[in-house]
Amino acid sequence: METLLNSGVTGSPQVSKGGKLMMITSISYFIIQGPAFFLSGETDAEVSAGESGFALAGLITCTVLFAGYLFYQWELSRTDSDQVFEDYMEEVRREKIMNGEIxxxxxxxxxxxxxxxxxxxxxxxxxxxxxxxxxxxxxxxxxxxxxxxxxxxxxxxxxxxxxxxxxxxxxxxxxxxxxxxxxxxxxxxxxxxxxxxxxxxxxxxxxxxxxxxxxxxxxxxxxxxxxIDEAADDGDSEEHEEMPEDLAHLKPEEQQYHVKMRAAYLMTVGTALVLIFSDPMVDVLGVLGDRTGISSFYISFVLAPLASNASELIAAFNYSLKKTSRTIVISFAALQGAACMNNTFCLGVFMFLIYFRNLAWEFSAETVTILLVQVAMAVLSLRNTFRVVDGVMVLSLYPLSLMVVAGLEACGWD
Structure with a gap:
């Protein structure tokens, strides 16, 4: 019990700022969810017709917020005012050198x-x-x-x-x-x-x-x-390879060029893989639910999120394993950044489909739960110290959110 209450890590102003950004980027949910509470119709087509304008407004808002978030990150890259960004880039540079990549x-x-x-x-x-x-x-x-x-x-x-x-x-x-x-x-x-x-x-x-x-x-x-491209996995305790032969004898500016080209290549390949396998993955999850008798609710909100967000979770976990206040803050900021991306880019794609495919917004239970979790995390982000008991509470939000969604849907919510 003493460990739960008296052990933890120190936060930073950047974590508090990340929590506020997370709440700001979540306003797009209100644009579609607010009217959805009051709009009704005998068919989905009638409901979607009433929600169409709000879906378009949500799409525009998501696009503006996404562009603003990218601009904010770009501004951070041009200054040294954000300590989390500086610490992150320092870790990237150091690991790239230690791994022999540059x-x-x-x-x-x-x-x-x-x-x-x-x-x-x-x-x-x-x-x-x-x-x-x-x-x-x-x-x-x-x-x-x-x-x-x-x-x-x-x-x-x-x-x-x-x-x-x-x-x-x-x-x-x-x-x-x-x-x-x-x-x-x-x-x-x-x-x-x-x-x-x-x-x-x-x-x-x-x-x-x-x-x-x-x-x-x-x-x-x-x-x-x-x-510089995304940081490599932690390898401080492993033997590091020499500089790749294709880079070892290049001039520094040529090394930079090849590193950027390699990063662009990997990002392109990764994007292509997502485009190729995303639709089949959805089909596989659907068939998995049909054959096992598992509700589509659990498939959609348990397995799919774990698969799609695993990269952010693993990256944040790897940083936290170093157990320094700096890397812990980097982990927090990375997860907050992932939430901001979900609130802007991912939700924007969803709004695009809702508007152009004339779909009805039938996700009231899920939306309310998402907002409740984000509010809880934003409030927690304002604290100066995060204890072990706070981590237990955060971990409990995932099963609790599933219970809230199931309960709201049982009460007749969309």
């Missing part, structure tokens, strides 16, 4: 191009040893966060120092296979006291020098990049 320079070239659009005419550049090369402050902050785990990995005695050999090993982990003579030159420049040991600040300075010297013309002048 090098440090490949990641930092994207950062340099990103910074060029924001700070090329602003303050925030740092000088290094009086030289002409400098990184924008925002890039330095991100570089420090990115490098910290690699530094700590070889700082076995927690002294905050790395020797020359450990410095080389870190560079190898960063997928930068640099000549020993070049690494020695970098090390000697930053080891100002000639102790053959460097601290974290000196290490970051050395890596920053390396990044700038290897960037095209040593300047920042390229257009902003697209976001």
């Amino acid at each position: 090098s440090l320079l490949g990641v930092m070239q994207a950062e340099l191009r990103f910074a060029a659009t924001r700070q090329s005419t602003e303050e925030g550049y740092q000088s290094m040893d009086g030289g002409n090369l400098a990184l924008p402050e925002i890039v330095m902050r991100r570089l420090e966060k990115l490098l910290r785990p690699f530094f700590d990995k070889y700082d076995d005695d927690n002294s905050g120092q790395l020797d020359r050999g450990e410095f080389w090993s870190v560079f190898h982990d960063l997928q930068e296979h640099v000549q020993t003579s070049e690494l020695n030159a970098i090390f000697e420049k930053i080891d100002t006291d000639q102790s053959d040991q460097i601290d974290f600040d000196e290490f970051v300075t050395g890596v920053a020098k390396f990044v700038l010297e290897k960037s095209p013309t040593g300047t920042i002048s390229s257009p902003p990049p697209a976001a």
